[in-house]
Amino acid sequence: MGKTLFEKLWAMHAIADLGGGVGLVLIDRVLLHERTGGVALESLRDAGRAVLAPRQTFVTMDHIVDTFPGRSDLTIMPTGTQFITATRNAAHAAGLTLFDIGDPGQGIVHVISPEQAIVLPGATLVCPDSHTGTQGAIGALAWGIGSTEAEHALATATLRVRKPRTMRISVTGRLGTGVTPKDLALHLLARFGAAGANGHIVEYAGEAVRALDVEGRLTLCNMATELSAFSAIIAPDERVFEYLKGRAYAPKGAAWDAALEAWRMLFSDADAHFDLDHVVDAADVAPMVTWGTSPQHSVALDQAVPAFDGESGRDTRDAHDRALAYMDLSPGQPLAALPIDAAFIGSCTNARLSDLRRAAAILKGHRVAPHVTAICVPGSTAVKAQAEAEGLDAIFRDAGFEWREAGCSMCFFAGGESFGRRQRVITSTNRNFESRQGPETRSHLASPETVAASAIAGAIADPRQEIPA
Amino acid sequence: MSGTPFDRLTAIALPLVRDNIDTDAIIPSREMTSVSKKGLAGGLFAGWRYLEIGGRDPDLAFVMNDPLYAAARILLGGRNFGCGSSREHAAWALAEYGFRAIVAPSFNPIFRGNCIRNGIVPVELDGAAVAEIAARVATDPAANPVTVDLLAGTVSLPDMGPKSFVLEAESREMLIEGLDAIELTRKRQGEIDAFREKDAAARPWIYL
Numbered sequence: 001m002g003k004t005l006f007e008k009l010w011a012m013h014a015i016a017d018l019g020g021g022v023g024l025v026l027i028d029r030v031l032l033h034e035r036t037g038g039v040a041l042e043s044l045r046d047a048g049r050a051v052l053a054p055r056q057t058f059v060t061m062d063h064i065v066d067t068f069p070g071r072s073d074l075t076i077m078p079t080g081t082q083f084i085t086a087t088r089n090a091a092h093a094a095g096l097t098l099f100d101i102g103d104p105g106q107g108i109v110h111v112i113s114p115e116q117a118i119v120l121p122g123a124t125l126v127c128p129d130s131h132t133g134t135q136g137a138i139g140a141l142a143w144g145i146g147s148t149e150a151e152h153a154l155a156t157a158t159l160r161v162r163k164p165r166t167m168r169i170s171v172t173g174r175l176g177t178g179v180t181p182k183d184l185a186l187h188l189l190a191r192f193g194a195a196g197a198n199g200h201i202v203e204y205a206g207e208a209v210r211a212l213d214v215e216g217r218l219t220l221c222n223m224a225t226e227l228s229a230f231s232a233i234i235a236p237d238e239r240v241f242e243y244l245k246g247r248a249y250a251p252k253g254a255a256w257d258a259a260l261e262a263w264r265m266l267f268s269d270a271d272a273h274f275d276l277d278h279v280v281d282a283a284d285v286a287p288m289v290t291w292g293t294s295p296q297h298s299v300a301l302d303q304a305v306p307a308f309d310g311e312s313g314r315d316t317r318d319a320h321d322r323a324l325a326y327m328d329l330s331p332g333q334p335l336a337a338l339p340i341d342a343a344f345i346g347s348c349t350n351a352r353l354s355d356l357r358r359a360a361a362i363l364k365g366h367r368v369a370p371h372v373t374a375i376c377v378p379g380s381t382a383v384k385a386q387a388e389a390e391g392l393d394a395i396f397r398d399a400g401f402e403w404r405e406a407g408c409s410m411c412f413f414a415g416g417e418s419f420g421r422r423q424r425v426i427t428s429t430n431r432n433f434e435s436r437q438g439p440e441t442r443s444h445l446a447s448p449e450t451v452a453a454s455a456i457a458g459a460i461a462d463p464r465q466e467i468p469a
Numbered sequence: 470m471s472g473t474p475f476d477r478l479t480a481i482a483l484p485l486v487r488d489n490i491d492t493d494a495i496i497p498s499r500e501m502t503s504v505s506k507k508g509l510a511g512g513l514f515a516g517w518r519y520l521e522i523g524g525r526d527p528d529l530a531f532v533m534n535d536p537l538y539a540a541a542r543i544l545l546g547g548r549n550f551g552c553g554s555s556r557e558h559a560a561w562a563l564a565e566y567g568f569r570a571i572v573a574p575s576f577n578p579i580f581r582g583n584c585i586r587n588g589i590v591p592v593e594l595d596g597a598a599v600a601e602i603a604a605r606v607a608t609d610p611a612a613n614p615v616t617v618d619l620l621a622g623t624v625s626l627p628d629m630g631p632k633s634f635v636l637e638a639e640s641r642e643m644l645i646e647g648l649d650a651i652e653l654t655r656k657r658q659g660e661i662d663a664f665r666e667k668d669a670a671a672r673p674w675i676y677l
Contacts, residue, residue, distance in 0.1 A: 195549035251674035
């Protein structure tokens with residue numbers, strides 16, 4: 001019997017079997033951000049413990065820091081500064097690499113890590129952030145943890161991990177024109193539900209996945225946590241190796257050659273067994289949008305808000321009704337042409353250079369509807385710089401978008417900024433939970449293309465349709 | 470740090486059997502205003518518990534504000550409880566409020582780990598069992614206290630025989646003993662150092 005990629009990585013990192021399906025696993029990289037990093041580092045220090053592998057630990061400012069031009073340590077939330085300064089001081093004291101405000105390496109943790117090759121194929125990487133599985137797109141075993149577990153990883157370079165079950169989702173065929181990795185992620189959520197991969201490590205495979213560029217793969221893996229997965233992974237290939245080559249923390253010279261040889265062995269064997277094995281046809285995927293308050297509340301953009309389906313086993317009636325009331329929608333109501341108040345392009349899901357390029361291609365020569373507040377927040381300072389070098393910032397600005405500094409921003413009310421009560425937002429982010437983008441905001445998740453097309457229309461719009469001049 | 474040791478608890482249970490309750494609902498970002506693990510109980514379920522965002526006037530329609538459940542120490546939840554953000558503040562807020570066990574059909578893996586690290590027992594029972602317990606509790610919460618027995622691995626009520634649940638030995642032991650995981654792991658420091666040394670020779674690109 002062959003082994004899955006996950007099983008190979010687990011075996012490479014298993015220091016000891018602790019019994020009952022729990023292993024002591026070697027951790028190669030720890031990433032921290034200012035919302036939970038400061039707490040973890042201070043708590044570690046208070047316990048008189050040191051960071052065991054400081055050179056393998058990286059810290060960035062993304063979760064609390066605001067994204068207004070000319071920003072400082074101040075945030076709208078009066079106490080935000082404490083998170084920033086506590087994390088900075090603790091990172092310096094522990095001798096960690098910090099990508100601080102103003103540093104060209106600063107940005108959203110899951111954007112800067114691949115960008116600088118901090119994450120590498122075959123590595124184990126943890127971060128006190130649920131979207132850490134994003135980095136599985138590089139072929140790493142990367143997963144999100146809590147702050148207490150982060151302290152454990154920092155202090156011992158290990159974690160005590162309950163071994164996840166394995167799941168493969170093979171996507172056959174090719175995504176259609178104008179259908180994006182984000183639409184595929186939302187399609188999988190609609191199909192498998194918010195608990196569809198609960199406790200599993202999901203390996204994405206198949207022709208449609210192999211055809212994705214690295215940034216598209218990062219988007220796909222990003223949303224596995226919305227399936228309640230332990231994490232996601234994609235076998236690394238030449239496209240990934242090409243992407244990593246020459247980046248800041250990638251191995252160089254002979255070390256690169258040795259690494260490459262090892263990385264080429266990272267795939268699931270043909271006869272490997274997965275606990276769950278699903279096949280999805282890429283031809284079934286259309287541009288998607290969410291209607292409710294869970295990412296599983298996704299439908300094709302040309303469909304209507306669904307009625308409660310007790311047979312689906314996905315929701316309780318209570319949860320479905322509450323979602324409708326919160327979103328101020330009724331079953332049967334079409335989503336296309338639903339008026340919006342705001343549009344947001346950003347987050348670890350969809351704020352990489354290719355996302356901004358595709359959104360800009362739609363925005364070019366158009367203006368957002370007069371009543372729409374539109375904001376673009378690049379995923380990293382490097383993405384922002386490259387976008388500006390290509391003139392994308394001018395396209396966003398000319399269209400009526402605010403052009404911001406890099407950070408998590410209004411994916412979740414970072415630093416206390418909000419779209420406002422009962423405002424309806426079309427957003428390229430990953431969660432549409434109640435009050436996620438600020439108190440009482442109503443979030444509709446979609447691809448950056450759909451956000452751009454909707455911003456122009458002033459209502460939810462299909463990006464594949466020609467925009468009236 | 471782990472929480473207070475847990476063996477057996479008999480307490481009033483709060484039924485909140487809704488699927489996919491996320492950690493943003495358990496504690497909204499706006500309630501996490503300080504670099505601390507403390508002072509979070511007031512923000513627990515803030516979006517549902519209070520009439521106004523940021524306010525503290527209770528919404529009496531929300532079950533948690535029913536005086537019958539004021540002494541609740543066990544929470545009954547729906548499927549995929551604790552999904553979403555990894556914020557450990559959710560577990561800290563639940564623990565500070567007084568919850569020591571959550572009974573639900575399934576948990577998000579990160580949230581489940583956070584519970585175990587903070588002395589909250591995540592009890593997995595199938596949906597029908599959770600619904601049955603919730604229905605019995607709702608008839609009279611004080612007369613139908615729920616017992617979570619971690620030593621026996623069972624959940625029972627006065628008129629309901631024990632239902633078994635499974636928790637991996639590692640987590641069970643940590644909860645019962647109130648052990649600190651870092652201290653446990655440090656006992657293996659020699660083993661870890663030897664493993665890293667050998668690994669550094671095999672994968673030098675990992676060791677910056």
